[in-house]
Amino acid sequence: MIKEKEITLKEIVSHSKEYGFIFPSSEIYDGLQAVYDYGPYGIALKRNLQKLWWDSMIKINQNIVGLDSAILMNPKIWKASGHIDSFHDFMVDNKDSKKRYRVDTLIEAFAEKIIGEGNKDKGHKIIDSMNKLLEQNDLDGLKDLLNKENITCEISKTSNWTNVRAFNLMFETKLGSTEETSESIYLRPETAQGIFVNFLNVQKSAKMQIPFGIAQIGKAFRNEIVARQFIFRMREFEQMEMQFFITPGTEKDWFEHWKDTRIKWHKAIGIQEDRLAIHQHEQLAHYADNAVDIEYKFPFGFRELEGIHSRTDFDLKSHEELSKKKQKFFDTKLNKSYIPYVIETSIGCDRLFLTILSESLTKQNIDDKERTLLKITPELSPIKAAILPLIKKDGLPEMAQKIYDDFKFDFETVLDTNQSIGKRYTKQDLIGTPFCITIDHQSLEDDTITIRYRDSMEQKRIKIDETKGIINENILMKNILMKL
Numbered sequence: 121m122i123k124e125k126e127i128t129l130k131e132i133v134s135h136s137k138e139y140g141f142i143f144p145s146s147e148i149y150d151g152l153q154a155v156y157d158y159g160p161y162g163i164a165l166k167r168n169l170q171k172l173w174w175d176s177m178i179k180i181n182q183n184i185v186g187l188d189s190a191i192l193m194n195p196k197i198w199k200a201s202g203h204i205d206s207f208h209d210f211m212v213d214n215k216d217s218k219k220r221y222r223v224d225t226l227i228e229a230f231a232e233k234i235i236g237e238g239n240k241d242k243g244h245k246i247i248d249s250m251n252k253l254l255e256q257n258d259l260d261g262l263k264d265l266l267n268k269e270n271i272t273c274e275i276s277k278t279s280n281w282t283n284v285r286a287f288n289l290m291f292e293t294k295l296g297s298t299e300e301t302s303e304s305i306y307l308r309p310e311t312a313q314g315i316f317v318n319f320l321n322v323q324k325s326a327k328m329q330i331p332f333g334i335a336q337i338g339k340a341f342r343n344e345i346v347a348r349q350f351i352f353r354m355r356e357f358e359q360m361e362m363q364f365f366i367t368p369g370t371e372k373d374w375f376e377h378w379k380d381t382r383i384k385w386h387k388a389i390g391i392q393e394d395r396l397a398i399h400q401h402e403q404l405a406h407y408a409d410n411a412v413d414i415e416y417k418f419p420f421g422f423r424e425l426e427g428i429h430s431r432t433d434f435d436l437k438s439h440e441e442l443s444k445k446k447q448k449f450f451d452t453k454l455n456k457s458y459i460p461y462v463i464e465t466s467i468g469c470d471r472l473f474l475t476i477l478s479e480s481l482t483k484q485n486i487d488d489k490e491r492t493l494l495k496i497t498p499e500l501s502p503i504k505a506a507i508l509p510l511i512k513k514d515g516l517p518e519m520a521q522k523i524y525d526d527f528k529f530d531f532e533t534v535l536d537t538n539q540s541i542g543k544r545y546t547k548q549d550l551i552g553t554p555f556c557i558t559i560d561h562q563s564l565e566d567d568t569i570t571i572r573y574r575d576s577m578e579q580k581r582i583k584i585d586e587t588k589g590i591i592n593e594n595i596l597m598k599n600i601l602m603k604l
């Protein structure tokens with residue numbers, strides 16, 4: 121009898137560290153808050169996620185092309201985009217516990233508790249008041265709301281709050297060698313602006329006609345006030361963003377199109393439907409006329425995994441105004457020039473990584489014995505096959521080496537000769553390898569091997585010649601792309 125138990129975030133964190141997926145950054149110096157490094161299996165999984173996303177955008181859509189813009193950009197870009205003036209969170213400290221909070225999350229958690237206790241009207245009223253105050257940048261009003269509702273700190277249990285302060289989330293640095301000549305620049309807080317400022321370069325050079333998209337994968341940096349929950353909220357992270365340029369007036373249809381396409385994508389990579397949710401934004405960012413989040417049920421609850429935003433012509437128009445460079449597109453079908461509207465899909469690669477780990481880390485109890493495995497979709501697994509000679513003599517390692525040398529050109533393969541076969545299976549289960557290939561004395565006689573399937577632990581004896589084909593059938597990203 122197999123029983124599976126719910127996985128906690130703590131278990132994901134320790135599994136990630138122990139089995140080479142994610143390490144805290146600068147660990148020997150006690151780390152750096154909310155910054156992480158990817159280990160050998162982590163980077164392999166991350167690259168697979170990126171490749172799948174990239175191919176889903178670029179390889180299978182004739183009208184989407186790629187870009188890799190620089191992290192450092194002219195600071196005027198952040199003026200035009202609104203990041204210098206309004207990319208901030210509001211923070212507040214509890215004077216007794218010294219704990220710092222983002223004021224919106226503090227108030228939201230309080231309101232949700234009230235709603236959970238059955239007082240829906242009051243809870244929603246608090247959220248509405250908060251949204252109005254946030255919109256008006258009314259810091260005193262936010263503090264009054266904390267006091268009026270007697271919202272307390274979870275540690276000190278007091279409502280002894282400091283004033284609410286605005287905190288810009290961009291990391292600032294200096295460009296130039298001397299104090300006098302150096303200029304303030306920023307590490308990009310999103311990859312999207314690199315796409316907007318290259319809109320015409322890409323359109324003209326790749327001869328794109330509207331509607332078309334530009335996709336980019338790259339690092340983004342945010343000096344988050346409260347960065348917790350492992351790689352869910354990091355200060356240095358990676359985004360996978362696609363801006364889709366469209367004719368004004370078609371934004372509603374394209375918004376629905378991309379929302380549906382992205383949900384389909386999440387299901388195609390194996391995320392269970394009941395762990396996905398759509399959250400419609402009531403309060404919209406300054407650039408958007410519609411927005412939804414695709415949420416995933418992380419071990420700490422439903423949270424944003426990906427954002428789909430209808431960005432209007434806000435960004436291109438602002439860049440046109442500030443740069444004084446025309447950002448219009450001449451539409452030959454409509455015989456007119458206009459600044460396109462934009463639908464954006466934006467997903468954090470690291471949040472997707474955490475989603476995959478949350479979805480696949482499995483602890484089973486089989487007849488009172490614990491078994492831990494990563495049930496990662498084979499197309500995404502860091503290692504696809506492990507070649508395991510039963511013993512280290514009698515020509516078995518040599519035969520294993522021959523198979524390894526053949527397989528390695530097709531997919532990620534490891535050859536492992538250490539420890540007992542049971543321990544080697546366990547090791548591969550822990551890093552999510554879908555297929556183990558065991559070579560024994562019979563293999564030498566009749567050219568057969570035993571293939572072991574990770575999830576079912578089923579073992580079958582098959583011909584060596586057929587093995588590569590069986591593995592290839594199961595690991596090709598094409599399997600996922602064809603579902604889209």
Ligand code: ATP
Pocket residue numbers: 310342344351352353354355357358359424425426427466467468469470471
């Ligand atoms: P949140 O509300 O969680 O702060 P956001 O709405 O600010 O997120 P966006 O600006 O829409 O996020 O960024 C797009 C995507 O980038 C998010 O859906 C998320 O997957 C990812 N992302 C944003 N901030 C972080 C972060 N600090 N660490 C990891 N991923 C992030």
